[in-house]
Amino acid sequence: MAAAGNEWWRHAVVYQVYPRSFQDSNGDGVGDLQGLIDRLDYLNDGTAASLGVDAIWLSPTFPSPMKDFGYDVSDYCDVAPEFGDLATMDRLIAECHARGIRVLLDYVPNHTSDQHPWFVESRSSHRNPKRDWYIWRGQKPDGSLPNNWRSVFGGPAWSYDEATGQYYLHSFLREQPDLNWRNPEVVEAMHNVLRFWLDRGIDGFRIDVMGMILKHPDLADNPPNPNWQPEGAERMQQLWVNNRNYPDVFAAVEGIRAVLDEYDDRMAVGEVFGTAEELARFYGGAALNGLHLAFNFQLIHEVEPFTGYTQWDAATLRRIVANAESALPPGSQPCYALANHDRPRFISRHDLDGRGLDRAFASVVLLMGLRGTPFVYYGEEIGMADADIPEDRLQDPARFRYFGRDPERTPMQWDASPGRGFTTGEPWLPFGPAEISVEVQENDPDSLLALHRRAIWLRRGELSLQRGNYVEIDTAPDVFAFTRHCPGERPVLVAVNTATEDRMLTLPPGYDKVILATERQAEGRPVEGDVVLPALAAMMVARSSAILPA
Ligand code: NOJ
Numbered sequence: 001m002a003a004a005g006n007e008w009w010r011h012a013v014v015y016q017v018y019p020r021s022f023q024d025s026n027g028d029g030v031g032d033l034q035g036l037i038d039r040l041d042y043l044n045d046g047t048a049a050s051l052g053v054d055a056i057w058l059s060p061t062f063p064s065p066m067k068d069f070g071y072d073v074s075d076y077c078d079v080a081p082e083f084g085d086l087a088t089m090d091r092l093i094a095e096c097h098a099r100g101i102r103v104l105l106d107y108v109p110n111h112t113s114d115q116h117p118w119f120v121e122s123r124s125s126h127r128n129p130k131r132d133w134y135i136w137r138g139q140k141p142d143g144s145l146p147n148n149w150r151s152v153f154g155g156p157a158w159s160y161d162e163a164t165g166q167y168y169l170h171s172f173l174r175e176q177p178d179l180n181w182r183n184p185e186v187v188e189a190m191h192n193v194l195r196f197w198l199d200r201g202i203d204g205f206r207i208d209v210m211g212m213i214l215k216h217p218d219l220a221d222n223p224p225n226p227n228w229q230p231e232g233a234e235r236m237q238q239l240w241v242n243n244r245n246y247p248d249v250f251a252a253v254e255g256i257r258a259v260l261d262e263y264d265d266r267m268a269v270g271e272v273f274g275t276a277e278e279l280a281r282f283y284g285g286a287a288l289n290g291l292h293l294a295f296n297f298q299l300i301h302e303v304e305p306f307t308g309y310t311q312w313d314a315a316t317l318r319r320i321v322a323n324a325e326s327a328l329p330p331g332s333q334p335c336y337a338l339a340n341h342d343r344p345r346f347i348s349r350h351d352l353d354g355r356g357l358d359r360a361f362a363s364v365v366l367l368m369g370l371r372g373t374p375f376v377y378y379g380e381e382i383g384m385a386d387a388d389i390p391e392d393r394l395q396d397p398a399r400f401r402y403f404g405r406d407p408e409r410t411p412m413q414w415d416a417s418p419g420r421g422f423t424t425g426e427p428w429l430p431f432g433p434a435e436i437s438v439e440v441q442e443n444d445p446d447s448l449l450a451l452h453r454r455a456i457w458l459r460r461g462e463l464s465l466q467r468g469n470y471v472e473i474d475t476a477p478d479v480f481a482f483t484r485h486c487p488g489e490r491p492v493l494v495a496v497n498t499a500t501e502d503r504m505l506t507l508p509p510g511y512d513k514v515i516l517a518t519e520r521q522a523e524g525r526p527v528e529g530d531v532v533l534p535a536l537a538a539m540m541v542a543r544s545s546a547i548l549p550a
């Protein structure tokens with residue numbers, strides 16, 4: 001087992017695979033685990049000709065009616081037939097491990113599918129032993145719903161069950177009933193799910209909506225949100241204080257952590273929402289006995305109420321990182337993502353002036369430069385944008401009340417062929433434009449893919465980037481700059497110009513060599529003192545002349 005402070009996940013770059021959309025091996029238009037195995041060399045073949053990622057996170061792979069594309073699990077201990085079977089999963093784990101890639105699964109503890117045998121039993125009668133495994137309540141004496149909670153996807157969080165005359169709670173779709181984590185049998189069953197996969201060699205988990213599994217014991221109403229604006233989501237008319245990040249959730253987090261600690265070198269990263277202080281609580285305070293990592297999504301969007309996506313603006317980025325750095329307990333580190341399967345892709349969020357691709361280049365330098373564990377969503381490395389999807393091809397049921405997430409889930413574009421190298425059949429979602437593909441970018445040293453490879457491999461060899469401290473530096477307006485330094489290693493300065501004009505940057509003494517740049521030609525150049533950082537460009541500069549003391 002690695003010494004505390006040197007665990008693999010601290011210096012890993014993690015790649016998120018959306019299994020339906022990565023690689024289809026059997027022509028049914030849906031990605032699968034065999035397809036992923038066939039593409040592992042792209043992710044890491046041990047050379048700089050591959051991306052060089054250290055781990056993959058697979059969005060849910062379990063049997064599911066796929067109402068929420070796998071986040072409605074009907075069996076936690078198997079593999080969805082459209083993705084493969086347990087034997088394929090075992091092979092995937094072995095093939096990944098042979099390449100030094102760790103595998104994280106998506107653990108969905110808050111809710112199951114309504115087709116899960118536990119729920120089928122639970123809804124069968126009041127007297128069923130699993131009745132209390134879910135959250136059932138009658139209507140209030142005045143005939144109203146058990147409480148005022150809303151579903152994340154919109155509408156009330158309660159659905160009525162005719163047969164037993166009660167409502168069940170679902171924080172998401174009505175086909176996703178919430179488990180009752182106050183019932184010790186549920187806790188035991190869900191801990192055993194973790195053990196099932198850990199025994200099979202899984203290296204850890206991304207945990208779905210970690211902050212919602214424990215609610216207010218009396219399911220008390222949420223208070224109104226005084227800051228709600230009519231243009232905001234209707235569900236945010238109330239403050240989600242009794243069903244999200246409720247204090248009792250932290251004991252449940254510790255319980256999950258204790259299961260992981262039964263094994264060597266495993267990790268858990270939580271999907272959590274809130275302020276930097278709220279996220280920090282999931283790490284478990286000074287004892288660090290909570291999650292190893294908690295996602296900080298603020299580079300995508302800041303805390304709710306949701307007021308739009310984070311702008312590519314130096315002052316905003318600096319503030320977000322400063323908040324994360326100051327809120328986290330000692331010995332922990334942030335975990336950043338610039339995109340995922342729930343939000344528009346990076347380029348699409350930053351393309352109002354048509355310069356989303358330039359910002360995407362700069363974002364690689366930032367993400368790989370920041371202190372923390374970076375997560376890269378599949379396809380971001382080639383600059384996939386949100387695809388236009390005709391009405392009759394839309395799939396995500398959340399679109400009826402929330403925002404549809406199909407545009408950011410389209411299949412990976414391996415080449416320009418009609419099936420994009422993804423499938424020989426009809427893809428489950430339409431493709432984006434053929435110009436964007438791995439094949440096109442593979443041999444172009446100036447491509448976004450090439451920059452990802454250089455950045456990730458640089459980070460792999462640069463201990464200051466992997467584990468160094470973070471010190472913000474004041475340079476020029478519109479430039480977000482900081483240094484990273486690990487004792488005994490050369491320090492690295494990271495600078496990002498978010499202005500659409502050039503900016504002059506004054507380097508601190510000793511920083512003398514460009515080691516990574518959005519403009520590839522700048523790499524390797526000696527620099528000193530005042531340097532011009534072109535519009536929307538970013539770079540890393542090493543202080544090679546001196547190894548600073550600790
Ligand atoms: C968060 C997941 O990322 C999202 O895709 C899903 O719909 C909800 N949790 C519900 O599981």
